[in-house]
Amino acid sequence: MVDLFNKVADANGITRAPGLLQGDVVRSFEERGGPGGGEPAGRAGAERSSPGHLGRHHFYFDISAMERGEQMLKAEFRVFKLKRTRRSRRSEVQHFCKVEVYELLESENKPQKKHLIASRLLSLYGEGWEVFNVTQTVSKWVGNSSSNHGFWIRTTHVSKHGMEHDVVTFAKSQGAFQESRNALLILFTNSNKRRSHSFVPSAAKSEASHVSHDPAVESSSGSLSRRPRAASSPLAACHRRELYVDFHAIGWSGWIIHPSGYNAFYCRGSCLFPLGESLNATNHATVQSIVYTLKLSQDVSMPCCVPDELKSLNLLYFDDKQNVVLKNYKDMVATRCGCH
Known part of the structure; x- marks a missing residue:
């Protein structure tokens, strides 16, 4: 988010050029575990699932902070792929795995009910951020919050030993030291307001309530006409x-x-x-x-x-x-x- 700020604005926050930012609001939601007592935010790593789950990993984002009337333009699901430590044998020529991102249609306890959003091939041994376009899915969640059960990731790899599952691990919430690699949901929206009526979030309004106007400043403008x-x-x-x-x-x-x-x-x-x-x-x-x-x-x-x-x-x-x-x-x- 800081990198994005530096791209669209100078050090004082002044917009560098119109059109650099898609929409006028960018919201960053950090993965903090499932709804209603799901996986806690401090849980280390993306757990290895049981064989029946085929290595799928659950990511949930609470997007309830969206303001009413915001127009969804784009949604990106960002996950950090961790480096694989165990390398395949030299005789294996397939160094890629298939990654599939699903929308869960029910709770995480029923991952068989899902909808494929995106899939791609990834290097088994690379490390870095992977970005998936999930605009259509998140737009549905904004309109109906009860339909948000999160994303599910499945990875598969075909080798001479057969099909392997859970061959890739993606970073999840692991405390402050790992915070920069937490999965993120980035939403680009338009507030549809030329002058926002919510310039100050409600939690901060009380902080500024003690600031009073200077009567000397208020009365000085009237002296010019005399x-x-x-x-x-x-x-x-x-x-x-x-x-x-x-x-x-x-x-x-x-x-x-x-x-x-x-x-x-x-x-x-x-x-x-x-x-x-x-x-x-x-x-x-x-x-x-x-x-x-x-x-x-x-x-x-x-x-x-x-x-x-x-x-x-x-x-x-x-x-x-x-x-x-x-x-x-x-x-x-x-x-x-x-x-x-």
Whole structure:
């Protein structure tokens, strides 16, 4: 997830280029054992199954943290294939095994009821991540959570001694030292919200509730209209100013992984007539500034200095169930100011 963050954003979280991220939310679910008292998260290794199970291994992911209304774009099942220590005899020319990924249609105690999702040949002796597209299956789980019984993996190898089963082992939850190899389910989705109403996960809202507004800051903007002469100087004209948001200072460092803060910028200054090209004024703002300057109406105020162009920000954070999420938030950084 950190690698993906670095690909789509700079060190401050600002989006490098639109379209690099598929969707605006990437959710990472770690394999933590089966539902309803299934295999515990701390259990070491993918157990060797009985002969009747043909070496199939169970992986379950709790995806209940998905938000209502999210549009599924892509789902990837990622498992780490461990290196095989026992090598076949030199006379054997078949150095590949067949790996099949199934969706379990019932509980893990009934693996015979399953549906094949994907299969491929893998080297017996290689080690590394294997990625399977499981979009259709996970989309069904999102629509009906009770149908989620997890994945089942079966591996087979044909040699001169006959068919072998359970010839490959995939890493499962083994504690902190093995955490980077835990099986993952990665979901790429669209939140379908231009401005997310859940910018702060519920578990973190209380952390930021103590942050209060500074009355001095709130009242300072009103003083500009009472000093039209000073405001008309070039330095006081509408322009962009720095506004660094420190996530630790506002109580959000407990749930945001990266970045530690960012420069949001803000706009401040006067929009008195004449409005030059540098003020990016709308036609409406130009007319309003003339009416305000000539005092043709007591009810008309000076046009506002506001963000005229904004960029998105990428945050890597923990959701309420401690899953790692990468989300692209729209309109978070003011890149240009204008009179509106």
